[in-house]
Amino acid sequence: MSILLLAIALAAPISPDLEEARPAERVTCSVDVRALDAQGQPRSARLVSASIAPAVVFRGRLSLHEREMEDEATPATLLFDVFNARGQRYQVLVAEPRVVVSERAGHRVKKVSKTREAALAVAGSSIAWTSMYGKWRVEPRIEGTTRRCGAPEYFTIQP
């Protein structure tokens, strides 16, 4: 019986929805948050000083298999929706994929990085000039979609 069910399942036509599903909808992602210190070195973003840290850096990572990424004509761009401590969307940061083209055995090889980075300016920005302190949130999302592709991350900005 179970073999019959498996056969039926395998023979079932592919749903049009699945067939047309865009690669972005198959991708999940995560985001790592780091603060830069005054020397530009990455540090923990648990507490970010708005008078010292020039930026908070978001590094998104796609779960899609690297081979699949390489085959894509247009690799996905990540967006980071950044929400202030009051839950208002402060910025949408664009993180373009880095594409490196090299030659291997006479063939051009395109390699797309699975990480994408974008930075949120902090010191000297309107965050500092209007004391927008508190617990901030960043949500990663694939460009062209409306739902986040990974869990939100939090960081705290203080004076």
Added chain:
Amino acid sequence: MRVAPTLGAWRLFVGTDGGGVHAVDGKSGQLIWSRSAAFGTALPSNGGAQAAPAGLFKNFGGNNDMILVGTNNGPDTFYALDPDTGNDIASYSDAGMAPITGMAVVDYAGNRAFFLTSNSPAVLYGVDLGPPLAANLTLSTLLSPNPVNCSPGSAGSAVLRNNRLYFGSSSTRICSVDLLTGSVSTAGNTGDGAVKGFVWPDRRNNNLYFSSNTRVQAVRDLGASINPLWSLPIPNASMVLQKPGSDYIYVGNGNGQLIQIDVVTQFQTPLTLEASGVQIGAPSLDGGYDLVIVGSSTGTLHAVRVPY
């Protein structure tokens, strides 16, 4: 601003938090040039040019036409860009330079510019801008030493008045640099976070107004010292704006309000623009119509007739 007859157009120069510098046609809104990652033309810095651009223009009596902007987050460099194309004209950097996140101040009479960095000891730099038809950036001999230290650094901008430069540090310290003697005087640290943006000099006297984390404050420059005048608790105050020639300064707060403060009596008149919890940003003035223009964290722009 109308930058130069040769450019033949009204042109706006803007910086964006993402690190770009852009020129926009002031009448059509069309982008003329952009130094940004989106166009593959970003200034060579991890953080780009977060600082607002300043400018020197022949149309206003300058020796040359140039846009002046510093970069953030290494390598930290001060650039002169061609207002027509956005291309580099000249740059200045040295090993001690820290991120430049504030707008430079341009002294047309002295053909020089001053900018701040966020880390001591190299805090205030002065650069000469070069003779006509030979725009350049070289360390000015006017300041000695150059750069000037005023610990712990500043993410804001200096203002120039009567051969003095004033700026706030990231520890609520006010620094005053006499450009004739090179002497530096400071007002104490009130422990209320960074001075926001810049200090506002009252052109009628020697008073300076500024915001820190939870307060709006006034000090008076007496030459040899800077004395505190008053300090008002206003949480999440924005940068300060004075209506020139009046007793009123304006600040936004974190409760959806624009606050008018009488600098003589310290009487406050709040005007509620949005719900409590909404941050009102730095005000700017349309002097021709007596309007204060402010944005908010909900993305709303308000125009308020002043005084009210």
